[in-house]
Amino acid sequence: MPPTRIAVLGGGLTGLSSAFHLSRKFPNSKVVLVEKHSRLGGWVRSERVQLPQGTHVLEAGPRSLRPNSKSVLELIHLLKLKDQVITVPKTAAPAKARFLYIPPSDSIRASGLQRIPSSLFSLLRSPLWSVLLPAVLREPFRRNNRPADIQDESVDSFFSRRFGETFARTFGSALVHGIYATDSRKLSVKAAFPSIWKAEERGRGSIVRGFLLPSKPVEEEQYDLGRTLDMMRDVSVYSFRDGMETLTAAMEQSLLRSDNVEILKSTSISGLKSLEDKSIEITLAEKEPLRASHVVSTLPLPILHNLVSLPHLTANPPSTVRVVNFIFAAPPKDIHPEGFGYLIPRPPAGYPHSPSPGILGTVFDSCSLHAQDLPQTEGADYYNNAPYTKLTMMTGGPYPQPPLPEQLCSSESSRDMPDFVRSLLDELRRQLGKDLPEPVYWRIWNNEECIPTLLPGHLDRMEELKTVLASDWDSRLAVVGAGVGGVSVGDCIEAGRRVGREW
Numbered sequence: 180m181p182p183t184r185i186a187v188l189g190g191g192l193t194g195l196s197s198a199f200h201l202s203r204k205f206p207n208s209k210v211v212l213v214e215k216h217s218r219l220g221g222w223v224r225s226e227r228v229q230l231p232q233g234t235h236v237l238e239a240g241p242r243s244l245r246p247n248s249k250s251v252l253e254l255i256h257l258l259k260l261k262d263q264v265i266t267v268p269k270t271a272a273p274a275k276a277r278f279l280y281i282p283p284s285d286s287i288r289a290s291g292l293q294r295i296p297s298s299l300f301s302l303l304r305s306p307l308w309s310v311l312l313p314a315v316l317r318e319p320f321r322r323n324n325r326p327a328d329i330q331d332e333s334v335d336s337f338f339s340r341r342f343g344e345t346f347a348r349t350f351g352s353a354l355v356h357g358i359y360a361t362d363s364r365k366l367s368v369k370a371a372f373p374s375i376w377k378a379e380e381r382g383r384g385s386i387v388r389g390f391l392l393p394s395k396p397v398e399e400e401q402y403d404l405g406r407t408l409d410m411m412r413d414v415s416v417y418s419f420r421d422g423m424e425t426l427t428a429a430m431e432q433s434l435l436r437s438d439n440v441e442i443l444k445s446t447s448i449s450g451l452k453s454l455e456d457k458s459i460e461i462t463l464a465e466k467e468p469l470r471a472s473h474v475v476s477t478l479p480l481p482i483l484h485n486l487v488s489l490p491h492l493t494a495n496p497p498s499t500v501r502v503v504n505f506i507f508a509a510p511p512k513d514i515h516p517e518g519f520g521y522l523i524p525r526p527p528a529g530y531p532h533s534p535s536p537g538i539l540g541t542v543f544d545s546c547s548l549h550a551q552d553l554p555q556t557e558g559a560d561y562y563n564n565a566p567y568t569k570l571t572m573m574t575g576g577p578y579p580q581p582p583l584p585e586q587l588c589s590s591e592s593s594r595d596m597p598d599f600v601r602s603l604l605d606e607l608r609r610q611l612g613k614d615l616p617e618p619v620y621w622r623i624w625n626n627e628e629c630i631p632t633l634l635p636g637h638l639d640r641m642e643e644l645k646t647v648l649a650s651d652w653d654s655r656l657a658v659v660g661a662g663v664g665g666v667s668v669g670d671c672i673e674a675g676r677r678v679g680r681e682w
């Protein structure tokens with residue numbers, strides 16, 4: 180029976196996408212979106228700040244998208260956001276130049292900011308060659324060393340087996356910092372990087388061989404893309420003129436215009452139970468309970484665990500990421516090299532036990548996102564001529580961190596720079612090897628428990644969860660979101676697009 184009333188729990192990316200797609204797919208059903216906070220959008224938060232000579236978009240969460248996610252392109256088409264898209268071509272510096280920062284204390288010979296080679300020529304000239312080249316050249320000739328009895332393992336164990344420990348720590352841990360903000364020794368390779376896990380199988384033990392062989396064609400999903408693919412030709416990454424919140428705000432506006440959608444903000448959920456007639460009752464704090472024929476939970480799994488008894492909801496520990504935006508009144512050329520930014524690998528001795536700045540990486544936002552800032556730089560040469568530079572430092576994850584000021588703040592609200600921000604700035608000067616000017620603006624965001632670390636065995640656990648949802652809840656309760664499927668913006672939108680297919 181098609182759903183009569185669908186409750187979508189959680190108004191972040193997955194919740195908004197679920198409500199948007201379900202309300203279109205079931206136009207005769209009522210969709211109620213319930214969100215604890217007074218705003219929708221979850222971790223997607225963009226803010227335009229006003230400085231004496233212009234305005235700048237700052238992001239707290241995801242800031243750019245890759246064009247390979249068709250579910251996001253479809254939303255851009257359906258929500259008519261094409262004119263607000265800003266793109267970075269594949270040939271531009273931020274697409275090509277990505278860096279690692281290797282501290283002088285590291286055991287590998289290269290130190291400082293090192294460009295990650297993107298071609299054989301650049302590899303041969305890179306001080307990183309001694310870590311990269313022998314590891315990659317030897318890998319196809321190493322014996323198949325995946326133990327027969329393992330179904331999954333950590334990213335670090337996987338890369339160490341195939342490329343050696345130094346490669347795994349230098350590149351693997353940095354990659355994992357930049358996506359999951361976690362320790363690569365804990366993250367499941369099969370859940371986080373399924374294509375690499377499959378490549379090893381295809382290459383009969385060798386990842387390199389596996390990537391050289393054709394992979395099985397997968398059944399193509401159909402998307403309503405309009406002309407978005409044309410717009411994305413030769414694009415490396417993209418965003419929106421007013422930041423990523425454009426996407427979540429447009430979904431919210433579309434839901435507000437829909438006759439069959441109701442949005443309940445500032446509404447906490449205190450319970451969830453299946454009733455005799457198979458409908459589901461959602462208990463709300465300070466409001467009448469809600470009855471639904473079907474429920475989509477996009478809540479973080481540990482939060483759902485407080486509402487209902489289901490297996491594996493607390494298996495994955497979440498990472499907290501502190502994000503600090505800086506604006507300097509100087510062109511990017513005076514602050515940093517041209518490029519996307521840099522990632523920092525795990526220290527050779529592991530993460531410290533005492534609080535530290537804990538920098539995972541820094542994004543050179545002006546390079547990819549200068550089109551968000553006003554006034555626009557005359558001519559194309561923003562790198563040499565823009566009057567301002569904006570960049571973002573990402574900290575936390577597996578690093579223990581010092582306490583934050585009680586009130587999260589920015590240079591607008593606080594006269595003095597907190598010690599934490601000062602320590603980041605000192606570290607930034609060391610890492611860039613430059614005597615930087617004082618920033619004219621800074622802003623702290625604390626993304627508390629924002630990304631789950633999917634521990635090995637995650638995919639099997641999620642299969643078991645699905646089985647229980649089918650047997651005990653008749654598949655009327657769907658559990659989706661970053662803690663179940665992938666953590667990227669595209670994964671969250673896709674999860675919302677697919678939910679309810681079996682209803």
Ligand SMILES: C=Cc1c2[nH]c(c1C)Cc1[nH]c(c(CCC(=O)O)c1C)Cc1[nH]c(c(C)c1CCC(=O)O)Cc1[nH]c(c(C)c1C=C)C2
Pocket residue numbers: 239240241242243244245356357358359360500502520521522539540541542573574626666667668669
């Ligand atoms: C709040 C910080 C976040 C960190 N990772 C993510 C967030 C939201 C999630 C994430 N970041 C990336 C991906 C892969 C995207 C894909 O399409 O494959 C995901 C799921 C890649 C990425 N990492 C950084 C940037 C700017 C991007 C591009 C996408 C985006 O804007 O999020 C930089 C970065 N992110 C984090 C750290 C520690 C870091 C360091 C420089 C954590």
